[in-house]
Amino acid sequence: xxxxxxxxxxxxxxxxxxxxxxxxxxxxxxxxxxxxxxxxxxxxxxxxxxxxxxxxxxxxxxxxxxxxxxxxxxxxxxxxxxxxxxxxxxxxxxxxxxxxxxxxxxxxxxxxxxxxxxxxxxxxxxxxxxxxxxxxxxxxxxxxxxxxxxxxxxxxxxxxxxxxxxxxxxxxxxxxxxxxxxxxxxxxxxxxxxxxxxxxxxxxxxxxxxxxxxxxxxxxxxxxxxxxxxxxxxxxxxxxxxxxxxxxxxxxxxxxxxxxxxxxxxx
Amino acid sequence: xxxxxxxxxxxxxxxxxxxxxxxxxxxxxxxxxxxxxxxxxxxxxxxxxxxxxxxxxxxxxxxxxxxxxxxxxxxxxxxxxxxxxxxxxxxxxxxxxxxxxxxxxxxxxxxxxxxxxxxxxxxxxxxxxxxxxxxxxxxxxxxxxxxxxxxxxxxxxxxxxxxxxxxxxxxxxxxxxxxxxxxxxxxxxxxxxxxxxxxxxxxxxxxxxxxxxxxxxxxxxxxxxxxxxxxxxxxxxxxxxxxxxxxxxxxxxxxxxxxxxxxxxxxxxxxxxxxxxxxxxxxxxxxxxxxxxxxxxxxxxxxx
Numbered sequence: 124x125x126x127x128x129x130x131x132x133x134x135x136x137x138x139x140x141x142x143x144x145x146x147x148x149x150x151x152x153x154x155x156x157x158x159x160x161x162x163x164x165x166x167x168x169x170x171x172x173x174x175x176x177x178x179x180x181x182x183x184x185x186x187x188x189x190x191x192x193x194x195x196x197x198x199x200x201x202x203x204x205x206x207x208x209x210x211x212x213x214x215x216x217x218x219x220x221x222x223x224x225x226x227x228x229x230x231x232x233x234x235x236x237x238x239x240x241x242x243x244x245x246x247x248x249x250x251x252x253x254x255x256x257x258x259x260x261x262x263x264x265x266x267x268x269x270x271x272x273x274x275x276x277x278x279x280x281x282x283x284x285x286x287x288x289x290x291x292x293x294x295x296x297x298x299x300x301x302x303x304x305x306x307x308x309x310x311x312x313x314x315x316x317x318x319x320x321x322x323x324x325x326x327x328x329x330x331x332x333x334x335x336x337x338x339x340x341x342x343x344x345x346x347x348x349x350x351x352x353x354x355x356x357x358x359x360x361x362x363x364x365x366x367x368x369x370x371x372x373x374x375x376x377x378x379x380x381x382x383x384x385x386x387x388x389x390x
Numbered sequence: 391x392x393x394x395x396x397x398x399x400x401x402x403x404x405x406x407x408x409x410x411x412x413x414x415x416x417x418x419x420x421x422x423x424x425x426x427x428x429x430x431x432x433x434x435x436x437x438x439x440x441x442x443x444x445x446x447x448x449x450x451x452x453x454x455x456x457x458x459x460x461x462x463x464x465x466x467x468x469x470x471x472x473x474x475x476x477x478x479x480x481x482x483x484x485x486x487x488x489x490x491x492x493x494x495x496x497x498x499x500x501x502x503x504x505x506x507x508x509x510x511x512x513x514x515x516x517x518x519x520x521x522x523x524x525x526x527x528x529x530x531x532x533x534x535x536x537x538x539x540x541x542x543x544x545x546x547x548x549x550x551x552x553x554x555x556x557x558x559x560x561x562x563x564x565x566x567x568x569x570x571x572x573x574x575x576x577x578x579x580x581x582x583x584x585x586x587x588x589x590x591x592x593x594x595x596x597x598x599x600x601x602x603x604x605x606x607x608x609x610x611x612x613x614x615x616x617x618x619x620x621x622x623x624x625x626x627x628x629x630x631x632x633x634x635x636x637x638x639x640x641x642x643x644x645x646x647x648x649x650x651x652x653x654x655x656x657x658x659x660x661x662x663x664x665x666x667x668x669x670x671x672x673x674x675x676x677x678x679x680x681x682x683x684x685x686x687x688x689x690x691x692x693x694x
Contacts, residue, residue, distance in 0.1 A: 234395065234398070234399075237625075237628070237673060237674070237677050238628070238670065238673055239628055239629050239631070239632030239673065240632075241632045241633075241635060241636065242632050242635070242666065242669055242670070242673075245635070245650065245651070245654060245666075246403065246406050246407075246662075246666055247406075248654065249406075249407065249654045249657075249659070249662060250406055250407075250409060326523055329523060329525075329526075330523060330525060330636050333525050333636065333639070334636060334639055334651050335651075335655060336651065336654060336655065349525070349526060349529065352529075353529055353532075353640070356529065356532065356533050356537060357533075357537045360533055363526075363529050363530075363533070364530075367523075367526040367529065367530070370523055370526060371518075371521045371522060371523075371526070372521075374521040374523070375517070375518060375520075375521035378517075378520060378521055379517070
C-alpha cells in the first residue's frame with residue numbers, strides 16, 4: 124500500500140527522525156535546566172561546557188532550543204490533529220454524499236484558500252487573544268479547509284471505483300465503506316498533506332510567536348526565542364542561529380517527507 | 391463577481407472584529423470609567439445600533455476615504471495610515487520584482503544545466519532555501535549586512551522624504567528576506583513545469599528537426615511551461631504582502647504590517663480592520679487579475 128523509496132523521502136525521514144529523537148530525549152533530559160540562569164556565564168560562546176553557548180541570562184542555548192523545538196512541535200501536532208480530524212469528517216462526508224452542502228462548502232473553501240494564512244491567523248488571534256491554546260485552536264481551524272478539500276477530492280474519486288461499488292452492493296454500511304475501504308487508499312495523499320500541514324504549522328507558530336502574538340511567556344517556543352535572540356544578535360549570534368536552524372530543520376524535514384509521499388515515489 | 395467577493399470579505403472582517411469580547415468603552419475611558427460615561431460614549435460612537443447598520447455605515451465612510459477613528463492614537467485612521475501604505479507597497483513591489491527577475495532565469499538555468507554539477511547543486515540549495523522562514527532570513531541579513539558589514543543600520547529606517555535612494559537601499563534587505571523563500575518555491579515550480587513539458591510529443595518533433603536542447607527549451611518549452619508559473623507569480627503578490635507584515639517587524643520598517651501587529655496587540659480594532667480589509671482587497675483583486683492574465687496568455691483556458 125505504502126511504498127515510498129526515493130531520495131526526498133529518505134532525507135526528509137532522516138531529518139524528521141533526528142528532530143523527533145531530539146524532542147523525545149528533551150522531554151526527559153536536557154543538558155541543563157532550560158531556565159536555569161548563571162550570572163557567571165552570560166553570552167558564553169559555544170564551547171565544551173555549552174555546545175551552543177549561552178544567552179543573555181547565562182541559560183544554556185542547547186537546552187532551550189530543545190525545549191523550544193518540543194513546544195513548537197507540540198503546537199504543530201495539536202493544530203494539525205484538529206485540522207485533520209475535522210477535515211476528514213467534513214471532506215469525507217461531503218465527498219461521499221455530494222449535494223448542495225458539498226457545493227456550498229467548496230465555494231467557501233475556494234475563497235478562503237486565496238487568503239494568506241498569516242493574515243487569517245492574525246485576525247483570528249485578535250478575536251481569541253494570544254496564548255498557547257489559542258494559537259493551537261486558531262491554526263487548527265485554519266487548516267480545516269485545506270484538509271477537507273483534499274479528502275473530499277480523493278473520496279469523490281475513489282467513490283466511482285469498482286471496489287467501492289462492489290462493497291456497497293454487498294450491503295456494507297456507508298460509514299464502513301468510507302473509513303475502512305476508502306481511507307486506506309487515500310493514505311499516501313493524506314500523509315503528504317499532513318506533512319505539509321506540519322510544515323505550515325511550524326512556520327505559522329514561529330512567525331506568530333516571533334510577532335509576540337502566539338505563545339506567551341513562560342511557555343517556550345522557537346519563534347519567541349528568535350524574538351529574544353534578535354536583541355543580542357551582535358554579542359550572541361549563536362542564539363538566533365541555533366533557534367533558526369531548528370525551525371529550518373523541522374520545516375525542511377516535513378517538506379521533503381511530503382514530497383516523498385506525494386512525488387515520484389508514490390505507490 | 392469581484393465586487394460581491396470584496397463586499398463579502400469586508401463584511402466577514404467587520405464581523406470578526408465585532409465579535410471580539412470586551413467593550414471598547416472600558417479601554418477608552420480607562421480610570422475615568424463610570425456607567426453613565428460609558429453609555430454616553432457608546433451613544434456617540436453609535437455602538438447602540440444594530441451590527442448591520444454599523445457595517446453599512448462603516449463601509450460608506452470607508453469608501454469615502456474615512457475608515458474611522460483609532461482608539462489608541464485618538465486620531466482618524468487615515469492619519470495613522472499616512473505614509474505607511476506607500477512603504478509597504480514599495481517593499482512588496484520590490485520583493486515581487488526580485489522574485490520574478492531572479493526565479494525565471496535561475497529556473498531555466500537549472501534545467502539547462504540539469505546534468506552538470508551546477509544544476510544538481512542548485513536543486514539542493516533551492517530545496518533548503520524553501521525551508522527558510524522569511525523572518526529568520528531577515529535576522530540573518532541584519533546580522534551579516536547590517537551588523538558585520540555595516541551596509542545599513544538596522545532599525546534606522548530612512549523615510550522617502552529624507553532620501554529616496556537611501557530608503558530604497560534600506561528596503562532592499564527586507565525585500566531580499568521576503569523574496570528568497572519565494573524565489574525558491576517559484577524556481578521549483580518552474581523547473582517541474584519545464585521538465586513535464588519536455589516529455590511532450592512536440593519536443594520530440596523539435597528534436598527530430600535538428601534543434602539543440604537549448605533551442606528546444608528556449609523556443610518551445612519555456613513558453614508553455616511559463617503558464618502555470620505566471621498564474622502563480624500573479625497570485626504570490628498576496629503572499630508577499632503577508633510576509634512583509636512580519637519582515638517589517640524584523641527590520642523595524644514603519645509600514646502597514648508593523649502597524650497591524652501593533653494595533654492587534656493594543657486592541658486598536660478600527661486600525662486593524664482597515665488594514666485587514668485593504669490587504670484582503672489586494673488579495674482578491676490580484677487573484678482576479680491572475681485569472682484574466684491566464685486567459686489572456688492561453689486561449690485554451692478560456693475554452694475549457
